[in-house]
Amino acid sequence: MRAIRRLLYVACGTAAMLYAPQVIQAGGMGLAGTPMNIGAGVDIVLEAPLRDSNETEFEVRAFELNIGAPVDPYFDMLVTLSWHEGEIDLEEAWVSTILPGNLKLQFGREFIPFGYLNRVHEHDFPQVDQPYVIEGLTTDHGFIGDGGHIEFVAPFFNPTLTLIAGAYNQIEHSVGRRIDGYPLLGRIQTFYQTPNGQHSILAGASYLTSSGNRDPLEDRLDDDGLTSDRRARGKMDYTFGLDLKYKFLTGTETYRGLTVGAEFLKASYSAYENHVDYVPGLDAGSDEGFYIYADWDFNRFHGIGYRYDLTDVLFSKLEDGAQIEAHSIYYQWRPTDFSRFRVQYQYAQDDREDDSEHFVLLQGTYFIGWHPPHRF
Numbered sequence: 400m401r402a403i404r405r406l407l408y409v410a411c412g413t414a415a416m417l418y419a420p421q422v423i424q425a426g427g428m429g430l431a432g433t434p435m436n437i438g439a440g441v442d443i444v445l446e447a448p449l450r451d452s453n454e455t456e457f458e459v460r461a462f463e464l465n466i467g468a469p470v471d472p473y474f475d476m477l478v479t480l481s482w483h484e485g486e487i488d489l490e491e492a493w494v495s496t497i498l499p500g501n502l503k504l505q506f507g508r509e510f511i512p513f514g515y516l517n518r519v520h521e522h523d524f525p526q527v528d529q530p531y532v533i534e535g536l537t538t539d540h541g542f543i544g545d546g547g548h549i550e551f552v553a554p555f556f557n558p559t560l561t562l563i564a565g566a567y568n569q570i571e572h573s574v575g576r577r578i579d580g581y582p583l584l585g586r587i588q589t590f591y592q593t594p595n596g597q598h599s600i601l602a603g604a605s606y607l608t609s610s611g612n613r614d615p616l617e618d619r620l621d622d623d624g625l626t627s628d629r630r631a632r633g634k635m636d637y638t639f640g641l642d643l644k645y646k647f648l649t650g651t652e653t654y655r656g657l658t659v660g661a662e663f664l665k666a667s668y669s670a671y672e673n674h675v676d677y678v679p680g681l682d683a684g685s686d687e688g689f690y691i692y693a694d695w696d697f698n699r700f701h702g703i704g705y706r707y708d709l710t711d712v713l714f715s716k717l718e719d720g721a722q723i724e725a726h727s728i729y730y731q732w733r734p735t736d737f738s739r740f741r742v743q744y745q746y747a748q749d750d751r752e753d754d755s756e757h758f759v760l761l762q763g764t765y766f767i768g769w770h771p772p773h774r775f
Contacts, residue, residue, distance in 0.1 A: 435468040438768030442522035449757040461521060463490075465771060470494070477771065479520075483540070490520075490543065501554055506547025511570065512563050512586055513605040514662055515642040515774075517541040523773060525660060525692055525704070527743045527760040531723050532688035532710040536638065536664050542607070544570040548584065558591035570609075582609040590775070597648050601775050605640040636667040644775065654699035661691040686711040688723075702731050708747075723749055737766045 440463045447455040462482040469475050479491035493507030510518045516533050518541070528534075533541075546567030553560035565584035588603030641663045648656040665687035688710020696702040708725040725747035732740045741762040748755035 435466070436769035438465045438766060438770045439463065440465075440522060440764065440766040440770060443763045443765075444527060445759075445761040446528075447759045449759060451756075463520065463522070465769065467769075467771065483521075488540075490540070493547075501552045503550040503552075504547065505550075508543065508545050509547070511542045511544040511565055511567065511584055511607075512548055512550075513537075513542050513584060513607055513638070514640040514664065515601075515603065515644060515660070516662060519774065522764045525658075525694060526706055526727060526729055527741050527762040528727075528745070530662070530690035530692075530706065530710075531708040531725060531747075532662070532664050532690055535688070535710060536666050536686060542570050544568075544582065544584075546582075558589050561586075561588050561590075563587070570607075582607060595650070597650055599646045599775065601642075601644045603642050605642075606637060607639075608637040638664065638666040640664045646775075652698055654696050656696060658694040658696070659692070661689065663687070663689040692727075700733055702733075704729050704731075723747060739764045 440461075441459060442461045442463075443458070444460045445455070445457045460483070464480045465477070466479075467475070467477040474494050474496050476494045477491055479489075481488050481490045489508060491507075491509055493505055493509045495503060495505040497503055512518060514537075516524065516530070517537050521529065521540075544565070544567035546565060548563055548565030551562045553562075563584070563586040565586075567582045567584070570582050584605070584607050586603060586605040588601065590599070590601045592599040642661070644658070644660045646656065646658050648654075665685060667685040688708070690706060690708045690710075692704055692706035694702055694704040706725075706727040706729075708723065708727075710723050725745055727743055727745040729741055729743035734740075739762075741760075743758075743760040743762075745758040745760065746755070747758070
């Protein structure tokens with residue numbers, strides 16, 4: 400056991416994190432004597448289709464280990480290891496530094512700064528499940544890229560203006576796909592808060608493009624290596640997104656208030672040579688969709704909410720259809736800052752009205768030790 404502990408401490412000693420001064424530290428010291436943050440979380444979900452109880456699933460959806468601390472006065476680092484759907488994955492391993500001229504540089508493996516929810520881990524989503532457009536166009540893991548980005552914050556305080564540019568060797572894409580060809584990212588976002596702190600709004604626009612092709616899904620290729628799925632193989636011309644989040648605090652009680660969030664995504668594709676319908680220069684089409692939700696927190700313990708989805712994405716809980724529309728209502732209880740329980744009801748249907756389903760979802764999320772700070 401002592402040897403295992405020593406090995407763990409040595410492995411953890413290389414990790415560090417930008418947000419260390421803002422959080423509770425747990426886990427000991429790094430190799431250079433710097434405080435190190437270590438924490439773990441587990442996300443347990445029950446999903447029950449009401450029309451077909453045989454499809455009920457109870458699973459540990461994810462286990463996550465976070466390690467982070469300052470490397471030295473110049474660099475911070477974060478490492479996130481996760482167990483998801485039976486596989487261990489290095490989700491994040493990045494280093495960041497502050498540069499002169501209101502610049503910040505971050506590089507390594509990261510959730511790329513595209514949209515809002517893409518940088519949020521699945522267990523921290525506002526609802527039990529992912530919005531359908533996020534699940535279909537970025538997946539529950541989100542766009543994960545090997546590369547880096549640079550941020551510029553304009554030198555004025557309220558509202559803020561942030562410009563982001565990123566370049567990546569490759570990006571993990573929907574349902575195990577990979578975007579090659581050195582994807583490029585651009586994002587602009589602004590944040591405003593009223594002087595009394597009651598109203599806050601974050602708005603942004605993102606654009607992702609690549610000159611490369613996407614790897615296919617093996618189970619969507621026939622014996623000749625061809626596919627009729629325009630999303631499974633081909634060039635991603637671009638993905639465009641708009642996101643908005645608004646918060647209102649009543650001021651009468653801590654945490655009491657309203658949160659509204661919305662996001663629109665559109666992805667455009669061109670056919671690849673192995674596509675059965677391939678024609679040089681043919682546009683293979685596009686997918687688009689959006690979600691919008693509203694939460695009302697009565698206090699720091701209890702809250703309720705509603706989410707509406709409308710998207711073209713085919714990867715969903717239903718059979719393939721031209722468009723998916725869904726309504727969700729949910730209740731959440733947060734006994735402490737380290738645990739949360741949710742119950743959610745959802746009705747989803749495709750636009751042909753020949754396929755629909757009712758779902759009940761239960762979620763329990765638990766943390767020990769340290770967790771990176773939540774975004775606005």
